[in-house]
Amino acid sequence: MQSAPQEGLEEQLARFRDQWKAELQRARERRETGHSSTVLHAPVTNQPAPSVPRVKEVIEIVPVPVAQPVSAITPSTRARVPQQRTSANAPLELTPKQREAADVYHQAIALEQSGDHTGATVLYRKAFRMHDHVDYVYRTLEAQQEAIVSTSPTTHERIHPKKHVNVHAPTTAVPHRPDVHHLIEGIKGMEVSSTHARSRKTQIVSLTPIIAQWPAELEFRPEDEDEPIPIANVPDEVLLYIMHMLDVTSLERFASVSRKARVVTLDSGLWRTFVETLYIPPQVSYDEEINDLVDNYMNDYRRIYIEHPRVRLDGVYIAVCHYIRNGLSENAWVNVSHLITYxxxxxxxxxxxxxxxxxxxxxxxxxxxxLLQPSLRQKGFFIGQWRLEGTTIYITSLTDPTGLTSAASRYTFEMTLELRSRPTMGRWNRLDMKAYASVKVDTGESTPVALKNDRPFWFSKVKSYG
Structure with missing residues (x-):
């Protein structure tokens, strides 16, 4: 038999659930009838306060239009509720702690609906200890998800609020930056084709559809709202000037900081410098113009740098080869084999x-x-010339620079390799040996060399080669 306090708590939770359902039903009816006014009120019941903190308050959230100022919220509500944008077009952004609290609150509601009031009470208390206004956060996310479901013709399932939560909630109005807005509009209008990528059996995921869903106004925001962020005061023109001094690796690391950093680093001027410096003979054919290359990639210099074949110059390609050689044994019943590695x-x-x-x-x-430099003198060391045509690398005139042996003056070597990518390990990081031949200098006669023991070359970046 349950005690009297437990029965009173269950009655209060049941009353809270009924009030919440009634408020949601009225909100749906107003939306269906075209009522677009902003309502934000918190009716307080006259019943004694339950043991669960703040459960007695029911807040109805209707998405605030973009043009609606924050001052439209009543002073009493503003003192109790954090000021965050609640537009259906701009999803509410939360810190990881707020997101976890909203998830616990959602689990508490699920337990309450299933009849487990004791477990629901425990989770309600936990959620409010994690965040004082978790009920406001959850109701706002509910309203946004309902707006998304009602306006999307292809979505019929209710989406969990956690999957549409972004980190770093804004606390003030975002200043308009025309240059960043212009970059976003240009990216939205960019039609990216992956035909060239499919021809290499490498699927390139474009950033265009992702960035097109971001808001037009972006800014740098700290993870902790109380902490300052000096970079937010730097003009975008100065920021671009600074990024011109970075290499590709540093530029992409900065782009992973936030949405605005990603959009700013997509500026064509940054990547144009890399492309014009890199894609010159022998990286491209002597008869290939850089303008034709840019037209093939629709003036997207960053996409050229990522997708167009190139030989990596900031490291070394290494092939580890093995073969087995039979050895000699004094015992006729024992076979000796040697594993040779080079x-x-x-x-x-x-x-x-x-x-x-x-x-x-x-x-x-x-x-x-x-030691791998042109000045090296060692057995097995050769110097030659290379050129890239498409994804095929032609290496010619491989000659022993010492010239001490008769074979070194009478023969040179040629290689033909295929340039490939392993996306999980890096770009253009593999070379497959297609042909290897020795060429007689006086006659030009080419003799193929067997490749049964050779393995692919794998790229290894070397900082000192940069």
Whole structure:
């Protein structure tokens, strides 16, 4: 048998649920009849306060239009409720702590509806301890989700509020920045085609449909609303000037900070410098114009840098090769096999020079990489020329720079490699050996070399090569 206080608590929770359902029903009726006025009130019951804090208050939230100022909220409500945008077009943004509190509040409502009032009470208390106004946050998210469902012709399911929560809630009106707005409008109108990507069996995910859903006005906001953020006071023109001094890696790391950082780093002037510096012969054919390349990618210089084939110049390509060699044994009943390991190194220079080195496993890559320069003189070291046509790399005139042996003066070597990408590991980070041949200098006769033991080259970035 339940005690009297427990029965009183269940009656109060039941009364709260009935009031909440009635308020939601009236809100739906007003929306259906075209009533667009802003209502934000908190009817307080005359019943004694229950043991659950703030459960007795029922707040009805109707999305505030974009043009509606924050001052339209009553002073009493403004003192109790945090000032946040509640427009259906701009989803409410929460901190991780607020988001977790809203999720606990949602679980409490689910337990209450299933009849577990004790468990619901525990979760209600936990939610209000995590955030004082979790009921306001949850009702606002409910109203936004109802507006999304009612206006979307393809959505028929109720979306959980947690999946539409963004971090860093704004506390004041966002200043309008015409240059950032112009960038967003340009991105929205950009029609990106992935035909070239599909031809390489590499699917490129465009940022255009994602950024098109963002609000037109963006700003830098701190995770803690009480902390200052000096970068928000820097004009966008000065910010772009500073970013011109960054490399690609630093630029993309900055872009991952916030939405505004991502939009600003999409400026064509930033990526145009990288493209015009990189895509020159031998990275492209001598008869290929940079303007034609830009037209093929619809003037998107960042997309050119990501999608168009290029040889990586900021590191070395390494192939680790193995083969088994039979050994000799004094015992006829014992077979001896030796696993032989050797490494191939390829380093490309922007002027068309390429270094090739064949070394055994006794010499580690950590020792070879700092020494891999044109001045190196070692057995198995060759210097040649390279060029890129499409995704095929042609390496010619691989010659031993020492010239100490007769073979070094009579023969050169040629390689043909295919440039590929492994998206999970990096861009243009794999070279497949297609052909390897020795060429007689005096006659030009080419003799293929067997490739049964060779393996693909994998790219390894080297900071000192940058």
């Amino acid at each position: 490494n191939r190194f390829l380093r490309f220079y922007p002027d068309g020079q390429v270094l090739s080195l064949l070394a055994n496993e006794e010499v580690s890559p950590q020792y070879i990489i700092p």
